[in-house]
Amino acid sequence: MFRITKQRVGVTVAVAFAVFGILVLGASWYYSGLIEDGAFKIDHEMDEFDLDVVSVSANQISFKHPSGDGRWVQPGIWGFEWDDGFARVGDLLSNEGDLVTREFSELNGRPKPGTSARMTREVFSTDxxxxxxxxxxxxxxxxxxxxxxxxxxxxxxxxxxxxxxxxxxxxxxxxxxxxxxxxxxxxxxxxxxxxxxxxxxxxxxxxxxxxxxxxxxxxxxxxxxxxxxxxxxxxxxxxxxxxxxxxxxxxxxxxxxxxxxxxxxxxLSRVIDQAAAELQVPGFITSTARFITEQRFDIEFDDMxxxxxxxxxxxxxxxxxxxxxxxxxxxxxxxxxxxxxxxxxxxxxxxxxxxxxxxxxxxxxxxxxxxxxxxxxxxxxx
Known part of the structure; x- marks a missing residue:
């Protein structure tokens, strides 16, 4: 007959804690790499063109956007950029599914239907x-x-x-x-x-x-x-x-x-905490990852x-x-x-x-x- 003894319980608990600790350490090490890549590495790449122009006239533009992102329907004035041009979009006129129509002001060209573009907070692109x-x-x-x-x-x-x-x-x-x-x-x-x-x-x-x-x-x-x-x-x-x-x-x-x-x-620590929370990363993983980041990449969060x-x-x-x-x-x-x-x-x-x-x-x-x-x-x- 199988008997549970205190010794067996102790060993089981110790093993469980050891496995848990290894998992936490591994996850934290991985997340510290994401912190380095997302926060500290020098990056000059522009955001991708994630919008598809459907139609455009002298004063309005319609485009399709990725689902699950509300920034395309924010009120206000925004830049609208594509490979060889730049314009400005204003008030939201309609929002139906993944199709958005906004006011349009031509600055440097007019995109053709099918053009890939992006919205940006920068409404001026020159000097x-x-x-x-x-x-x-x-x-x-x-x-x-x-x-x-x-x-x-x-x-x-x-x-x-x-x-x-x-x-x-x-x-x-x-x-x-x-x-x-x-x-x-x-x-x-x-x-x-x-x-x-x-x-x-x-x-x-x-x-x-x-x-x-x-x-x-x-x-x-x-x-x-x-x-x-x-x-x-x-x-x-x-x-x-x-x-x-x-x-x-x-x-x-x-x-x-x-x-x-x-x-x-x-x-910066709180910026990282907010980003981690949005990704549903547990707090103990985030705090451990910050510590590992400091040791691994010679970073001092207290200086920031x-x-x-x-x-x-x-x-x-x-x-x-x-x-x-x-x-x-x-x-x-x-x-x-x-x-x-x-x-x-x-x-x-x-x-x-x-x-x-x-x-x-x-x-x-x-x-x-x-x-x-x-x-x-x-x-x-x-």
Whole structure:
């Protein structure tokens, strides 16, 4: 007769725990590789063309889209891009199954039926002169690793320095440049390490501000050398992390008279946690994978957590974040606003996804931006 003894139970439990531990370790090791690939590896590939144009006229376009993705029916204004052209789509006119019809504005050509295309938050694809008839100069300044390029739009003695997001580029700033020029300020729209055609970080990774802030510091030094009285760093997504790291680390931070953050990355660990939760990865796997990532790839997540020192902030901050952000937890911006109500003006745009606040409500965005910039100018002149 089979008898269960305490010894047998103990061995069985020990074996079960060992097997469970091996499975957790294996899954965590695998997921740490996904973290490296998705968050840290340098990537300049564009999103795929995942839309199929069905019909297009002078003022509307119909296209089919993949199922299960609601971004094609978001309100607002968006870029529409295909292999050899670019246009703009506006209000949603109809949504039937996988067929969407939206307002259409031709900018550079008109796609034919059957053309593969994509929607993008970037509604301008060129430069300040072509997009807005705003003159600019191409300038170069010495970066921490190599010379860096930038667009310089001349204005006043306060310079807004634009820092684009993860794997982005200068065109990200084209949405906000007109409001800044109307406010009488200069704009410097910069490249930084790991951009296409620019020197890579020695680590070979995006490091979410922990090293990139040195390139922002170089841009600030260039602005000061050219006669700027003060600067306003303007960070989009990962660019917000770079701005925060600059504010905490650079001896040039006292030259900052204001800060603008649009969907800033304020804590990379929480970004990874949100992505894992959406994939239904258990929390204990995610936390173990983060630890393995640090050991395996020489990453310090604590260096990419910027809420822990918000008491060091001294300049006023204009903060935009979408309430429906699926990339960066909006709660991190909520916490920044709650921690520093004396400095932070918070525009939480309820329907917006990641860096979509301008697209969803252009008027609200630009009004808030111009009001903030005027207040910074008044403060500078006191």
């Amino acid at each position: 300040p002169l072509v997009a807005h008839t705003i003159p600019f100069r191409e300038v170069t300044f010495p970066g921490a690793l190599s010379p860096l390029g930038a667009w310089l739009i001349d204005g006043g003695d306060i310079w807004v320095i634009h820092v684009h997001g993860h794997a982005g580029g200068r065109i990200e700033a084209l949405r906000s440049v007109p409001a800044i020029s109307r406010s009488g300020l200069s704009s410097l729209v910069i490249d930084y390490r790991n951009d296409d055609g620019v020197a890579e970080d020695p680590s070979g990774y995006y490091l979410y501000g922990s090293t990139e802030w040195e390139d922002l510091e170089a841009a600030v030094q260039y602005a000061l050398d050219q006669g700027a009285e003060s600067v306003i760093p303007y960070g989009y997504s990962m660019g917000g992390a770079i701005v925060m790291s600059f504010l905490y680390n650079s001896p040039l931070a006292p030259n900052v008279s204001g800060v603008v953050l649009d969907a800033p990355m304020l804590d 957590a910027y809420l822990k020192a918000v008491d060091q902030l001294t300049a006023p901050v204009l903060l935009f974040h979408g309430g429906n952000d699926d990339r960066i937890p909006v709660e991190t911006s909520d916490e920044l606003a709650e921690a520093r109500p004396d400095l932070v003006t918070y525009e939480r745009v309820r329907e917006a996804k990641h860096v979509h606040a301008w697209n969803i409500d252009e008027g609200r965005y630009e009004s808030a931006l111009e009001l903030f910039l005027r207040s910074v100018v008044r403060g500078q002149r006191k």
